[in-house]
Amino acid sequence: MLRIAVPNKGSLSGPAAEMLHEAGYQQRRESKELRIVDPVNEVEFFYLRPRDIAIYVASGQLDIGLTGRDLLIDSGAEAEEILALGFARSTFRYATKPGTVSGLADLAGKTIATSYEGIVAAHLAEHGIDASVVHLDGAVETAIQLGVAQVIADVVETGTSLRNAGLEVAGEPIMQSEAVVIRRTGADADDLKVQQFLRRLQGVLVARTYVMMDYDCRVEQLEKAVALTPGLESPTVSPLHNEGWVAVRAMVPAKEAQRIMDDLYDIGARAILTTAIHACRL
Numbered sequence: 464m465l466r467i468a469v470p471n472k473g474s475l476s477g478p479a480a481e482m483l484h485e486a487g488y489q490q491r492r493e494s495k496e497l498r499i500v501d502p503v504n505e506v507e508f509f510y511l512r513p514r515d516i517a518i519y520v521a522s523g524q525l526d527i528g529l530t531g532r533d534l535l536i537d538s539g540a541e542a543e544e545i546l547a548l549g550f551a552r553s554t555f556r557y558a559t560k561p562g563t564v565s566g567l568a569d570l571a572g573k574t575i576a577t578s579y580e581g582i583v584a585a586h587l588a589e590h591g592i593d594a595s596v597v598h599l600d601g602a603v604e605t606a607i608q609l610g611v612a613q614v615i616a617d618v619v620e621t622g623t624s625l626r627n628a629g630l631e632v633a634g635e636p637i638m639q640s641e642a643v644v645i646r647r648t649g650a651d652a653d654d655l656k657v658q659q660f661l662r663r664l665q666g667v668l669v670a671r672t673y674v675m676m677d678y679d680c681r682v683e684q685l686e687k688a689v690a691l692t693p694g695l696e697s698p699t700v701s702p703l704h705n706e707g708w709v710a711v712r713a714m715v716p717a718k719e720a721q722r723i724m725d726d727l728y729d730i731g732a733r734a735i736l737t738t739a740i741h742a743c744r745l
């Protein structure tokens with residue numbers, strides 16, 4: 464049975480459960496459940512604090528885990544990222560009162576509040592900056608106003624929390640994060656159950672980012688049309704009953720679907736349809 468760690472709370476937990484559900488796995492029905500078994504898929508899910516997941520996976524007791532890249536790096540645990548999942552995207556950055564810090568060197572001698580001491584300590588050491596780090600559990604944006612620190616280092620997505628606290632980002636992002644699948648460093652890369660789990664999640668990622676496009680076009684326009692919709696391998700082209708016309712079917716990135724439909728229309732394609740993909744194995 465494959466043993467998988469899933470975030471039980473916070474920004475990662477809802478989208479992680481949703482993705483697992485879309486991949487065909489049973490998920491817990493209420494938020495107090497700490498462990499469930501999905502007998503059909505031979506998987507056991509453990510609902511753990513996002514911050515602890517890399518530690519459990521590194522210990523070898525759990526085969527894989529879903530967590531944030533920033534949490535993985537912050538933990539310093541012997542675990543590695545094997546698949547990026549595209550949700551809970553954020554940057555990790557320094558921020559301060561406007562005009563206080565213009566570059567990294569200005570951090571020297573300052574006190575930096577953060578929930579991610581591992582990332583901050585490593586970043587300061589890498590740049591040879593001597594600063595103090597104070598650990599706070601959350602809502603670190605308030606630390607400056609209340610005089611606990613002059614600088615914070617925190618997760619930034621829209622920047623709303625920083626703006627609300629009258630702060631601005633300082634320097635370049637320390638890192639880019641998103642939800643990831645992790646396993647113990649050096650674990651067996653060929654484990655068939657792990658491979659199957661990853662293929663299922665990859666199927667969900669593709670189903671979320673691509674749509675299927677169908678259209679009819681004149682044979683003379685086929686090369687131009689295929690250049691617009693090259694598909695993943697190559698598009699399917701079938702003859703129509705009406706001579707001189709073909710039907711084309713190809714997967715296209717969902718974000719570009721409307722633009723591609725306009726371009727196909729302009730070269731004479733007609734009956735252009737898109738349909739959602741619910742699941743796939745590439």
Ligand SMILES: Nc1ncnc2c1ncn2[C@@H]1O[C@H](COP(=O)(O)OP(=O)(O)OP(=O)(O)O)[C@@H](O)[C@H]1O
Nearest residue numbers: 472473474475513531533551552553601618620640
């Ligand atoms: N606003 C956000 N947008 C995107 N990702 C976020 C956001 N806040 C936190 N994350 C990501 O969520 C993970 C942190 O999860 P965690 O549950 O510890 O914190 P949280 O979502 O802030 O919840 P909590 O309210 O318990 O602090 C990290 O990978 C972080 O990058």
Ligand SMILES: O=P(O)(O)OC[C@H]1O[C@H](OP(=O)(O)OP(=O)(O)O)[C@H](O)[C@@H]1O
Nearest residue numbers: 601602603618619620621622623624625
């Ligand atoms: O740039 P934004 O879109 O505002 O998002 C970033 C904020 O979201 C998270 O906070 P959360 O609400 O989880 O509270 P916390 O600080 O207590 O973790 C994170 O810690 C930042 O504060």
Ligand SMILES: [Mg+2]
Nearest residue numbers: 473474601602
């Ligand atoms: Mg938080």
